Amino acid sequence: MNLRDEMPVDHRLSRVYRLGAALCGLLLLVFGCLGFADSLSSFDTAGQHIAGMSTNGLLSTISVLFGLLLFVAALIGGNLASSVNIGVGVLFVLSGFVHLFLLGRPANILDFGMTNVVFSFVMGLLIMTFGMYGRVSGGLPHDNPYWRKRHSGDAARTRDGHARLSGSARAELPGR
Template sequence: MKLQEELPVDHHLATVYRAGAALCGCILLTFGGLGFANALSSFDTSGDRIAGMTSNTALSVISVVVGLALLAGAAVGGNVASNLNMLVGGLFLLSGFYHLFVLDRPANFLDFGMTNVVFSFAMGLLVMTFGMYGRVSSKLSHDNPYWRERHAEGAAREPGVRHPGRSR
């Protein structure tokens, strides 16, 4: 399946991908900006709190970079936003697992606390859900471009449903 070609740019799912990327990007930019506003030191693990979570300058930089990437994905939209949401969501989940195992250890260079781990899991699931919305389900509607791509012969028999690879 070619992920970049199966969803028309003007399909209603593109709005969900854009909105999800923009919302999560703004949340991360806000968190990173608050970290910079408090003038935290890089890699400090003293436990400075921003919005209930521990933070340092390194985490603020990562939050701003990822937030800007999500906003860029929202600006592009379509499958780019969807794929970026799934990638960033997966990275948040991996980060949550990593930091869960390094809590209270020297390898916790981003100063994660348990609230950060929970936030990482929650943000990862939220961003990933926005990215996968309308792509994965056992009951996709027959006008869904992902259903049509996976069931090309069934889509050809559906009246009034055009195949995504044909006649754009």
């Protein structure tokens, strides 16, 4: 099964995934490039600040790499962009939790401060939201490809959208 099989190439949800990946990737690229422009050393934890967040060369490198990853996902689009958005968002949230515990410790090699932790949480949730939009919800419209994929199994659909259970599924209902 190909990742693009679930959703038509020109589906409008692809625009949301692409836009989210491109915007968040651009923000990360700008932050990383500003760090490089300031000629930061890789493991410096002396407290250089860019855009209100502490940074060093290693964090700038990671920011540029994730920004490029999101841009490539935006160029490809479709389910891949959605999946990359979700994956990168989860990594950002996990990074926020890890660095929350590393604040003020020698193991904090990325020189995270509290503003970086908050940024990591917010950026992670934003990227995940872009990736999950129209894909994860209880109220998806019936023309949504993800809704159709989930409901193409046991239940047959009527014209008004209500589920019509098959005979075996109806027999398994309580009280029958």
